[in-house]
Amino acid sequence: MPTVYVETYGCQMNVSDSELMLGKLAAAGYSPVEQPDGADVILVNTCAIRDHAEQRVIGRLGELKRHMKSDTVMGVTGCMAQRLGPQLLEKARHVSLVVGPDGYRALPQLVEGARRGERAIETSFDLEEHYEDFTPRRFDKVKAWIPVQRGCDYRCTYCIVPTTRGAERSRRLEEVVRETREVVASGMSEVVLLGQTVNSYTDGTHDFADLLRAVGTVPGIRRVRYTSPHPNDFSDRVIAAMAEVPTVCEHVHLPMQSGSSRMLKRMLRRYTREGYLDCVERIRRAIPGVSLTTDIIVGFPGETDEEFEETLSAVREVGFADAYTFIFSPRDGTPATRMPAELTVPAAVASERLQRLVETVRTMSRQRNMGLLGTRHEVLVEREAKRGEAMLMTRTRDFKTVLVPGDSAMLGQYLTVELTGTTGSTFTGAVVRERQPLPMAG
Ligand code: SF4
Numbered sequence: 346m347p348t349v350y351v352e353t354y355g356c357q358m359n360v361s362d363s364e365l366m367l368g369k370l371a372a373a374g375y376s377p378v379e380q381p382d383g384a385d386v387i388l389v390n391t392c393a394i395r396d397h398a399e400q401r402v403i404g405r406l407g408e409l410k411r412h413m414k415s416d417t418v419m420g421v422t423g424c425m426a427q428r429l430g431p432q433l434l435e436k437a438r439h440v441s442l443v444v445g446p447d448g449y450r451a452l453p454q455l456v457e458g459a460r461r462g463e464r465a466i467e468t469s470f471d472l473e474e475h476y477e478d479f480t481p482r483r484f485d486k487v488k489a490w491i492p493v494q495r496g497c498d499y500r501c502t503y504c505i506v507p508t509t510r511g512a513e514r515s516r517r518l519e520e521v522v523r524e525t526r527e528v529v530a531s532g533m534s535e536v537v538l539l540g541q542t543v544n545s546y547t548d549g550t551h552d553f554a555d556l557l558r559a560v561g562t563v564p565g566i567r568r569v570r571y572t573s574p575h576p577n578d579f580s581d582r583v584i585a586a587m588a589e590v591p592t593v594c595e596h597v598h599l600p601m602q603s604g605s606s607r608m609l610k611r612m613l614r615r616y617t618r619e620g621y622l623d624c625v626e627r628i629r630r631a632i633p634g635v636s637l638t639t640d641i642i643v644g645f646p647g648e649t650d651e652e653f654e655e656t657l658s659a660v661r662e663v664g665f666a667d668a669y670t671f672i673f674s675p676r677d678g679t680p681a682t683r684m685p686a687e688l689t690v691p692a693a694v695a696s697e698r699l700q701r702l703v704e705t706v707r708t709m710s711r712q713r714n715m716g717l718l719g720t721r722h723e724v725l726v727e728r729e730a731k732r733g734e735a736m737l738m739t740r741t742r743d744f745k746t747v748l749v750p751g752d753s754a755m756l757g758q759y760l761t762v763e764l765t766g767t768t769g770s771t772f773t774g775a776v777v778r779e780r781q782p783l784p785m786a787g
Pocket of ligand 1: 498499501
Protein backbone atom coordinates (compact mmCIF):
# COMPACT_ATOMS: atom_id res chain seq x y z
CA MET A 346 0.00 0.00 0.00
CA PRO A 347 1.38 3.46 -0.81
CA THR A 348 1.59 5.75 2.21
CA VAL A 349 0.47 9.35 2.72
CA TYR A 350 1.59 11.89 5.30
CA VAL A 351 -0.38 15.11 5.86
CA GLU A 352 0.95 18.08 7.83
CA THR A 353 -1.54 20.77 8.80
CA TYR A 354 -1.12 24.51 9.43
CA GLY A 355 -3.68 27.12 10.42
CA CYS A 356 -7.21 26.92 11.72
CA GLN A 357 -9.51 24.06 12.74
CA MET A 358 -11.14 24.22 9.31
CA ASN A 359 -7.80 23.14 7.90
CA VAL A 360 -7.53 20.32 10.45
CA SER A 361 -10.97 19.18 9.36
CA ASP A 362 -9.99 19.45 5.67
CA SER A 363 -6.88 17.33 6.35
CA GLU A 364 -9.12 14.69 7.92
CA LEU A 365 -11.29 14.72 4.79
CA MET A 366 -8.25 14.48 2.49
CA LEU A 367 -6.83 11.56 4.44
CA GLY A 368 -10.23 9.84 4.34
CA LYS A 369 -10.46 10.30 0.60
CA LEU A 370 -6.94 9.00 0.00
CA ALA A 371 -7.45 6.08 2.42
CA ALA A 372 -10.56 5.10 0.45
CA ALA A 373 -8.39 5.18 -2.68
CA GLY A 374 -5.89 2.73 -1.15
CA TYR A 375 -3.38 5.00 0.60
CA SER A 376 -2.26 4.22 4.11
CA PRO A 377 -1.95 7.29 6.40
CA VAL A 378 1.38 7.56 8.28
CA GLU A 379 2.44 9.85 11.11
CA GLN A 380 5.95 10.70 9.91
CA PRO A 381 7.10 12.11 6.58
CA ASP A 382 10.17 9.84 6.28
CA GLY A 383 9.80 7.64 3.26
CA ALA A 384 6.13 8.45 2.68
CA ASP A 385 4.98 8.00 -0.92
CA VAL A 386 2.89 11.16 -0.72
CA ILE A 387 3.52 14.21 1.46
CA LEU A 388 0.81 16.87 1.61
CA VAL A 389 1.24 20.19 3.40
CA ASN A 390 -2.15 21.75 4.15
CA THR A 391 -1.49 25.46 4.46
CA CYS A 392 -2.78 28.72 5.90
CA ALA A 393 -2.52 32.14 4.22
CA ILE A 394 -3.93 34.36 6.93
CA ARG A 395 -0.62 35.94 7.92
CA ASP A 396 2.68 36.34 6.17
CA HIS A 397 4.39 34.60 9.07
CA ALA A 398 2.26 31.47 8.52
CA GLU A 399 3.25 31.40 4.85
CA GLN A 400 6.95 31.88 5.56
CA ARG A 401 6.82 28.96 7.99
CA VAL A 402 5.35 26.76 5.29
CA ILE A 403 7.95 27.83 2.72
CA GLY A 404 10.67 26.94 5.24
CA ARG A 405 8.99 23.64 6.07
CA LEU A 406 8.69 22.68 2.40
CA GLY A 407 12.47 23.01 2.17
CA GLU A 408 12.95 20.83 5.27
CA LEU A 409 10.53 18.16 4.07
CA LYS A 410 12.58 17.74 0.91
CA ARG A 411 15.10 15.85 3.06
CA HIS A 412 12.46 13.23 3.93
CA MET A 413 11.50 12.53 0.31
CA LYS A 414 12.39 9.37 -1.56
CA SER A 415 13.25 9.78 -5.23
CA ASP A 416 9.62 9.01 -6.16
CA THR A 417 7.79 10.79 -3.31
CA VAL A 418 5.02 13.13 -4.43
CA MET A 419 4.99 16.45 -2.57
CA GLY A 420 1.78 18.50 -2.66
CA VAL A 421 0.64 21.79 -1.18
CA THR A 422 -3.05 22.17 -0.35
CA GLY A 423 -5.25 24.74 1.41
CA CYS A 424 -5.36 28.53 1.38
CA MET A 425 -1.75 29.17 0.38
CA ALA A 426 -2.16 26.78 -2.55
CA GLN A 427 -5.25 28.71 -3.61
CA ARG A 428 -3.54 32.09 -3.20
CA LEU A 429 -0.22 31.36 -4.86
CA GLY A 430 -1.15 28.64 -7.38
CA PRO A 431 1.55 28.37 -10.07
CA GLN A 432 4.01 30.48 -8.07
CA LEU A 433 4.35 27.57 -5.65
CA LEU A 434 5.42 25.20 -8.42
CA GLU A 435 8.03 27.76 -9.49
CA LYS A 436 9.26 28.52 -5.96
CA ALA A 437 9.56 24.88 -4.88
CA ARG A 438 10.64 22.62 -7.73
CA HIS A 439 10.10 19.49 -5.61
CA VAL A 440 6.39 20.31 -5.28
CA SER A 441 4.30 18.68 -7.99
CA LEU A 442 0.76 19.27 -6.76
CA VAL A 443 -1.05 22.46 -5.78
CA VAL A 444 -4.67 21.98 -4.70
CA GLY A 445 -7.02 24.60 -3.23
CA PRO A 446 -9.75 23.98 -0.61
CA ASP A 447 -12.45 23.08 -3.15
CA GLY A 448 -10.29 20.61 -5.10
CA TYR A 449 -9.89 17.66 -2.70
CA ARG A 450 -12.39 15.44 -4.53
CA ALA A 451 -9.84 15.08 -7.35
CA LEU A 452 -6.92 14.31 -4.99
CA PRO A 453 -6.59 10.56 -5.79
CA GLN A 454 -6.40 11.23 -9.54
CA LEU A 455 -4.09 14.22 -9.08
CA VAL A 456 -1.78 12.20 -6.84
CA GLU A 457 -1.75 9.31 -9.33
CA GLY A 458 -0.87 11.77 -12.09
CA ALA A 459 1.91 13.24 -9.98
CA ARG A 460 3.28 9.74 -9.31
CA ARG A 461 3.56 9.35 -13.07
CA GLY A 462 5.59 12.56 -13.16
CA GLU A 463 2.90 15.13 -13.93
CA ARG A 464 2.70 18.48 -12.17
CA ALA A 465 -0.81 19.80 -11.57
CA ILE A 466 -2.71 22.76 -10.15
CA GLU A 467 -6.37 22.59 -9.09
CA THR A 468 -7.63 25.86 -7.69
CA SER A 469 -11.12 26.26 -9.11
CA PHE A 470 -13.99 27.01 -6.73
CA ASP A 471 -16.92 24.66 -6.45
CA LEU A 472 -19.72 26.34 -4.55
CA GLU A 473 -21.64 23.08 -4.20
CA GLU A 474 -18.76 21.18 -2.62
CA HIS A 475 -19.11 19.90 0.93
CA TYR A 476 -17.39 16.52 0.54
CA GLU A 477 -20.53 14.85 1.90
CA ASP A 478 -19.54 11.39 0.69
CA PHE A 479 -16.04 11.52 2.22
CA THR A 480 -15.37 9.62 5.45
CA PRO A 481 -12.95 11.76 7.46
CA ARG A 482 -9.93 10.09 9.09
CA ARG A 483 -10.13 11.91 12.39
CA PHE A 484 -6.92 12.79 14.24
CA ASP A 485 -8.72 13.41 17.51
CA LYS A 486 -10.40 10.54 19.32
CA VAL A 487 -12.23 12.62 21.91
CA LYS A 488 -13.88 15.48 20.04
CA ALA A 489 -14.88 15.77 16.39
CA TRP A 490 -14.54 18.78 14.11
CA ILE A 491 -17.62 19.02 11.92
CA PRO A 492 -17.57 21.62 9.13
CA VAL A 493 -21.05 23.07 8.62
CA GLN A 494 -20.20 25.93 6.28
CA ARG A 495 -17.42 26.75 3.81
CA GLY A 496 -16.26 30.14 2.52
CA CYS A 497 -17.16 33.64 3.71
CA ASP A 498 -19.41 36.44 2.41
CA TYR A 499 -18.01 39.14 4.69
CA ARG A 500 -15.24 41.25 3.24
CA CYS A 501 -13.17 42.38 6.21
CA THR A 502 -10.51 44.55 4.62
CA TYR A 503 -7.56 42.72 6.19
CA CYS A 504 -8.70 39.21 5.39
CA ILE A 505 -7.62 36.88 2.59
CA VAL A 506 -10.16 34.14 3.41
CA PRO A 507 -12.92 35.21 0.98
CA THR A 508 -10.28 35.04 -1.78
CA THR A 509 -8.91 31.65 -0.78
CA ARG A 510 -12.12 29.92 0.28
CA GLY A 511 -14.73 31.59 -1.91
CA ALA A 512 -18.34 32.42 -1.16
CA GLU A 513 -20.23 31.19 1.87
CA ARG A 514 -22.31 28.04 1.58
CA SER A 515 -23.77 25.74 4.23
CA ARG A 516 -24.30 22.00 4.45
CA ARG A 517 -27.82 20.67 4.84
CA LEU A 518 -28.85 20.28 8.46
CA GLU A 519 -29.70 16.60 7.89
CA GLU A 520 -26.13 15.95 6.73
CA VAL A 521 -24.63 17.61 9.80
CA VAL A 522 -26.93 15.57 12.06
CA ARG A 523 -26.01 12.38 10.18
CA GLU A 524 -22.31 13.09 10.73
CA THR A 525 -22.97 13.86 14.41
CA ARG A 526 -24.67 10.47 14.83
CA GLU A 527 -21.65 8.78 13.21
CA VAL A 528 -19.34 10.64 15.59
CA VAL A 529 -21.34 9.38 18.58
CA ALA A 530 -21.36 5.85 17.17
CA SER A 531 -17.57 6.00 16.99
CA GLY A 532 -17.42 6.71 20.74
CA MET A 533 -17.08 10.51 20.90
CA SER A 534 -19.45 12.80 22.76
CA GLU A 535 -18.17 16.29 21.86
CA VAL A 536 -18.51 18.03 18.50
CA VAL A 537 -17.17 21.38 17.35
CA LEU A 538 -19.18 22.93 14.51
CA LEU A 539 -16.94 24.83 12.13
CA GLY A 540 -17.53 27.74 9.80
CA GLN A 541 -15.82 30.99 8.91
CA THR A 542 -18.86 32.86 10.29
CA VAL A 543 -20.55 29.80 11.66
CA ASN A 544 -23.61 31.48 13.12
CA SER A 545 -24.62 32.86 9.70
CA TYR A 546 -25.27 29.21 8.80
CA THR A 547 -28.35 28.66 6.65
CA ASP A 548 -29.26 25.74 4.45
CA GLY A 549 -32.21 27.64 3.01
CA THR A 550 -34.65 26.18 5.52
CA HIS A 551 -32.78 26.07 8.82
CA ASP A 552 -30.64 28.65 10.60
CA PHE A 553 -27.85 28.20 13.13
CA ALA A 554 -30.33 28.08 16.02
CA ASP A 555 -32.04 25.10 14.38
CA LEU A 556 -28.65 23.49 13.84
CA LEU A 557 -27.62 23.89 17.49
CA ARG A 558 -30.91 22.38 18.63
CA ALA A 559 -30.69 19.48 16.18
CA VAL A 560 -27.03 18.61 16.86
CA GLY A 561 -27.35 19.26 20.58
CA THR A 562 -30.15 16.72 20.97
CA VAL A 563 -28.51 13.84 19.09
CA PRO A 564 -28.52 10.98 21.65
CA GLY A 565 -25.06 10.51 23.15
CA ILE A 566 -23.87 14.07 22.48
CA ARG A 567 -22.74 15.71 25.64
CA ARG A 568 -20.87 18.82 24.49
CA VAL A 569 -21.45 21.08 21.47
CA ARG A 570 -19.06 23.90 20.65
CA TYR A 571 -18.72 26.07 17.56
CA THR A 572 -16.20 28.44 16.02
CA SER A 573 -16.00 31.20 14.86
CA PRO A 574 -19.16 33.26 15.04
CA HIS A 575 -19.56 36.82 13.76
CA PRO A 576 -21.08 39.30 16.25
CA ASN A 577 -23.64 40.46 13.67
CA ASP A 578 -25.08 36.97 13.29
CA PHE A 579 -25.97 36.48 16.94
CA SER A 580 -29.73 36.60 16.50
CA ASP A 581 -31.98 36.23 19.55
CA ARG A 582 -32.85 32.77 18.18
CA VAL A 583 -29.20 31.68 18.25
CA ILE A 584 -28.67 33.02 21.76
CA ALA A 585 -31.88 31.33 22.96
CA ALA A 586 -30.77 28.01 21.44
CA MET A 587 -27.44 28.31 23.24
CA ALA A 588 -29.19 29.06 26.50
CA GLU A 589 -31.82 26.35 26.19
CA VAL A 590 -29.91 23.36 24.82
CA PRO A 591 -28.04 21.87 27.79
CA THR A 592 -25.31 20.26 25.66
CA VAL A 593 -24.22 23.59 24.11
CA CYS A 594 -21.22 24.69 26.15
CA GLU A 595 -21.05 28.03 27.98
CA HIS A 596 -18.26 29.47 25.90
CA VAL A 597 -18.27 31.84 22.94
CA HIS A 598 -15.20 32.75 20.94
CA LEU A 599 -16.37 36.16 19.74
CA PRO A 600 -13.81 37.91 17.48
CA MET A 601 -13.72 41.62 18.36
CA GLN A 602 -10.64 42.70 16.33
CA SER A 603 -10.75 46.27 17.71
CA GLY A 604 -12.56 48.23 20.40
CA SER A 605 -12.66 51.41 18.30
CA SER A 606 -15.66 52.05 16.05
CA ARG A 607 -13.47 54.00 13.65
CA MET A 608 -11.06 51.10 13.28
CA LEU A 609 -13.91 48.63 12.97
CA LYS A 610 -15.29 50.70 10.12
CA ARG A 611 -11.92 50.71 8.42
CA MET A 612 -11.72 46.95 8.91
CA LEU A 613 -15.27 46.65 7.46
CA ARG A 614 -16.33 44.53 10.40
CA ARG A 615 -19.90 45.91 10.05
CA TYR A 616 -20.43 46.55 13.76
CA THR A 617 -19.44 49.33 16.15
CA ARG A 618 -17.85 49.13 19.58
CA GLU A 619 -21.32 49.66 21.05
CA GLY A 620 -22.79 46.94 18.82
CA TYR A 621 -20.12 44.48 19.94
CA LEU A 622 -20.61 45.32 23.62
CA ASP A 623 -24.37 45.00 23.20
CA CYS A 624 -23.85 41.52 21.70
CA VAL A 625 -21.72 40.58 24.72
CA GLU A 626 -24.41 41.89 27.03
CA ARG A 627 -27.18 39.90 25.29
CA ILE A 628 -25.14 36.70 25.46
CA ARG A 629 -24.26 37.24 29.12
CA ARG A 630 -27.83 38.03 30.09
CA ALA A 631 -29.09 34.80 28.50
CA ILE A 632 -26.24 32.52 29.60
CA PRO A 633 -25.05 33.25 33.13
CA GLY A 634 -21.40 32.35 33.66
CA VAL A 635 -20.64 32.18 29.93
CA SER A 636 -16.97 32.61 29.17
CA LEU A 637 -15.83 34.80 26.30
CA THR A 638 -12.62 34.65 24.30
CA THR A 639 -11.70 36.79 21.31
CA ASP A 640 -9.33 37.73 18.47
CA ILE A 641 -7.76 41.19 18.35
CA ILE A 642 -5.58 42.84 15.71
CA VAL A 643 -3.27 45.73 16.62
CA GLY A 644 -1.44 48.04 14.26
CA PHE A 645 -4.10 48.02 11.55
CA PRO A 646 -3.51 50.97 9.14
CA GLY A 647 -4.39 54.28 10.73
CA GLU A 648 -4.71 52.98 14.30
CA THR A 649 -3.94 55.92 16.61
CA ASP A 650 -2.91 55.74 20.26
CA GLU A 651 -6.43 56.78 21.26
CA GLU A 652 -8.00 54.06 19.13
CA PHE A 653 -5.70 51.47 20.60
CA GLU A 654 -6.65 52.72 24.08
CA GLU A 655 -10.28 52.08 23.12
CA THR A 656 -9.35 48.48 22.40
CA LEU A 657 -7.73 48.17 25.82
CA SER A 658 -10.78 49.68 27.49
CA ALA A 659 -13.11 47.28 25.64
CA VAL A 660 -10.92 44.38 26.77
CA ARG A 661 -11.27 45.59 30.36
CA GLU A 662 -14.97 46.16 30.00
CA VAL A 663 -15.69 42.68 28.61
CA GLY A 664 -13.18 40.79 30.76
CA PHE A 665 -12.26 38.12 28.21
CA ALA A 666 -11.14 34.79 29.58
CA ASP A 667 -8.46 34.80 26.88
CA ALA A 668 -7.58 36.55 23.63
CA TYR A 669 -5.64 35.61 20.52
CA THR A 670 -3.75 38.76 19.70
CA PHE A 671 -1.99 39.61 16.45
CA ILE A 672 -0.08 42.38 14.76
CA PHE A 673 -1.74 43.31 11.46
CA SER A 674 -0.18 41.38 8.60
CA PRO A 675 -0.85 42.85 5.13
CA ARG A 676 -2.02 40.25 2.60
CA ASP A 677 -1.69 40.94 -1.12
CA GLY A 678 -5.03 41.42 -2.79
CA THR A 679 -6.88 42.61 0.31
CA PRO A 680 -8.29 46.17 0.51
CA ALA A 681 -6.08 46.98 3.52
CA THR A 682 -2.97 46.81 1.32
CA ARG A 683 -4.37 49.64 -0.81
CA MET A 684 -4.74 52.03 2.12
CA PRO A 685 -2.46 55.10 1.97
CA ALA A 686 1.12 54.37 3.02
CA GLU A 687 1.07 57.18 5.60
CA LEU A 688 -1.50 55.16 7.57
CA THR A 689 0.99 52.35 8.17
CA VAL A 690 1.66 51.84 11.88
CA PRO A 691 5.42 51.53 12.50
CA ALA A 692 6.47 47.99 13.50
CA ALA A 693 7.90 49.17 16.83
CA VAL A 694 4.63 50.91 17.75
CA ALA A 695 2.59 47.82 16.80
CA SER A 696 4.88 45.57 18.89
CA GLU A 697 4.61 47.82 21.88
CA ARG A 698 0.81 47.86 21.57
CA LEU A 699 0.72 44.08 21.29
CA GLN A 700 2.77 43.78 24.46
CA ARG A 701 0.45 46.10 26.38
CA LEU A 702 -2.59 44.24 25.09
CA VAL A 703 -1.19 40.84 26.04
CA GLU A 704 -0.32 42.14 29.50
CA THR A 705 -3.83 43.55 29.98
CA VAL A 706 -5.48 40.28 28.93
CA ARG A 707 -3.12 38.22 31.13
CA THR A 708 -3.52 40.37 34.20
CA MET A 709 -7.29 40.19 34.00
CA SER A 710 -7.44 36.47 33.37
CA ARG A 711 -4.92 35.78 36.17
CA GLN A 712 -7.04 37.76 38.64
CA ARG A 713 -10.21 35.97 37.61
CA ASN A 714 -8.55 32.56 37.63
CA MET A 715 -7.11 33.06 41.12
CA GLY A 716 -10.66 33.65 42.34
CA LEU A 717 -11.74 30.28 40.93
CA LEU A 718 -9.32 28.18 42.97
CA GLY A 719 -11.21 25.70 45.10
CA THR A 720 -14.23 25.52 42.77
CA ARG A 721 -15.36 22.27 41.14
CA HIS A 722 -15.99 21.65 37.46
CA GLU A 723 -16.87 18.89 35.03
CA VAL A 724 -13.98 18.31 32.63
CA LEU A 725 -13.50 16.12 29.60
CA VAL A 726 -10.10 14.44 29.29
CA GLU A 727 -8.85 15.49 25.84
CA ARG A 728 -5.27 14.22 25.67
CA GLU A 729 -2.07 13.50 27.53
CA ALA A 730 -0.44 16.78 28.55
CA LYS A 731 3.10 15.73 27.66
CA ARG A 732 4.45 12.34 26.85
CA GLY A 733 5.73 10.50 29.88
CA GLU A 734 4.53 13.02 32.46
CA ALA A 735 1.39 11.19 33.65
CA MET A 736 -0.62 14.41 33.35
CA LEU A 737 -3.76 14.85 31.32
CA MET A 738 -5.06 17.93 29.52
CA THR A 739 -8.74 18.39 30.24
CA ARG A 740 -11.30 21.09 29.50
CA THR A 741 -14.20 22.53 31.41
CA ARG A 742 -17.44 23.27 29.60
CA ASP A 743 -16.46 26.94 29.48
CA PHE A 744 -13.12 26.10 27.83
CA LYS A 745 -10.71 26.37 30.72
CA THR A 746 -7.68 24.12 30.47
CA VAL A 747 -7.10 21.99 33.58
CA LEU A 748 -4.13 19.66 34.00
CA VAL A 749 -4.87 16.64 36.17
CA PRO A 750 -2.87 13.55 37.08
CA GLY A 751 -3.85 10.41 35.18
CA ASP A 752 -3.02 8.15 32.29
CA SER A 753 -4.10 7.56 28.72
CA ALA A 754 -6.78 5.04 29.78
CA MET A 755 -8.77 8.07 30.98
CA LEU A 756 -8.96 9.78 27.56
CA GLY A 757 -12.57 10.65 26.67
CA GLN A 758 -13.79 10.37 30.27
CA TYR A 759 -15.71 13.05 32.12
CA LEU A 760 -14.38 13.85 35.58
CA THR A 761 -15.21 16.26 38.33
CA VAL A 762 -12.13 18.21 39.34
CA GLU A 763 -11.34 20.80 41.97
CA LEU A 764 -9.10 23.63 40.77
CA THR A 765 -6.00 23.61 42.93
CA GLY A 766 -3.59 25.97 41.20
CA THR A 767 -3.20 28.32 38.24
CA THR A 768 -0.31 29.55 36.16
CA GLY A 769 -2.48 32.50 35.16
CA SER A 770 -3.96 31.03 32.03
CA THR A 771 -4.24 27.29 32.77
CA PHE A 772 -5.18 25.41 35.92
CA THR A 773 -4.02 22.34 37.76
CA GLY A 774 -6.73 20.25 39.37
CA ALA A 775 -7.41 17.29 41.62
CA VAL A 776 -9.86 14.63 40.52
CA VAL A 777 -12.80 14.59 42.90
CA ARG A 778 -14.93 12.07 41.08
CA GLU A 779 -14.37 9.87 38.06
CA ARG A 780 -17.22 9.27 35.69
CA GLN A 781 -17.50 6.93 32.75
CA PRO A 782 -18.20 8.27 29.27
CA LEU A 783 -21.73 7.77 28.01
CA PRO A 784 -22.34 4.37 26.49
CA MET A 785 -21.93 4.35 22.72
CA ALA A 786 -25.12 5.04 20.83
CA GLY A 787 -25.81 2.42 18.19
S1 SF4 B 1 -15.64 37.35 8.65
FE1 SF4 B 1 -14.00 38.70 8.01
S2 SF4 B 1 -12.20 37.91 9.16
FE2 SF4 B 1 -13.73 36.27 9.19
S3 SF4 B 1 -13.19 34.99 7.41
FE3 SF4 B 1 -14.78 36.45 6.73
S4 SF4 B 1 -13.61 38.17 5.85
FE4 SF4 B 1 -12.17 36.94 7.11
